[in-house]
Amino acid sequence: MHQVPEDLLGKWLKGWSISRGKPLPEPWKSGYRVLVGDETQKVRYVFPEINEDFIGLAESIREPWIYLKVCAPREELIRLIPQRWKMQPQGYMMYGPEKMDKHGKPMPKGYSIEIFEQQPDLFVVRINTENKGEAAIGRLIIVDGLAIYDRVKTEESHQRKGLATKVIKELHQIAVSKGVSQNFLVATGQGKLLYESMGWKTFSLYTSLVIKDEK
Structure with missing residues (x-):
């Protein structure tokens, strides 16, 4: 595991915010x-x-x-933290490889791919069904030379067909076309297995905490 540089964290978080339409x-x-x-x-x-800033904030927020x-x-x-905080899944x-096999398995029959730039440096790859319904989708945000992959999702009825892999590879080709070779994302435990199968490596564990409203 690596110590996450502050500038890398800032770039990823900026990409996360842009992807989701949130304030920077x-x-x-x-x-x-x-x-x-x-x-x-x-x-x-x-x-x-984990430092004094983090622990102090955890102690002060209710x-x-x-x-x-x-x-x-x-x-x-x-x-280290008060019990009122609830741990979320790990x-x-x-970080991804600079090169990925851009071909892989062919697209399953009945699906088509749509690629568009939603806004400057924010790209969307979407796989549609024959009736134009969404089967899988993912986003790529380029921030200061870092390609950030976000919101990669396959609808439940279309899983286990290689669609997420296709989305990731198409996003990667966009990054390559923009001259960006550094690839980064945050995965769930389930997503981690998919990314590892494509050559991605864990850079750091990432833990989330929240106080839930029990009313």
Whole structure:
């Protein structure tokens, strides 16, 4: 595992914000803050490591639906934070290979691919069904020479057909066409297995905490 540089964390978080149409991150002490504004995620604070800033914030916050996120394993946090915080499933910051097999398996019959630039440096790859319904989708955001992959998803009824792999490879080809060779994302435990099969490696564990409204 690696120590996550603050500038790398900032680039990824900026890409995350652009992908989801949220305000850009702002520096907050030794980490970052994003004013997300959702009902079940009002604010997120993100830190490159467990430190006094992170622990002090965890001790001071009592309001529900504020997320704390840190590049560290869950096990290191259990005894450091108040019990009101609920651990979320382990996340994985991952970096991808500079080159990927751009061909792979052919697209399954009945599907078509759509690629478009949603806004400058934000690209969307979508795989559609014959009736133009969405089967799989993913986004690529380029931030200061870093290709950030986000919101890669396959609808349940279309899973296990290689569609997510196709989306990722198409996104990668966009990054290559823009002269970007550094690839980065945050995966769930399930997604991690898919990315590993394509040559991605874990850079750091990524842990999320939240106080939930029990009313």
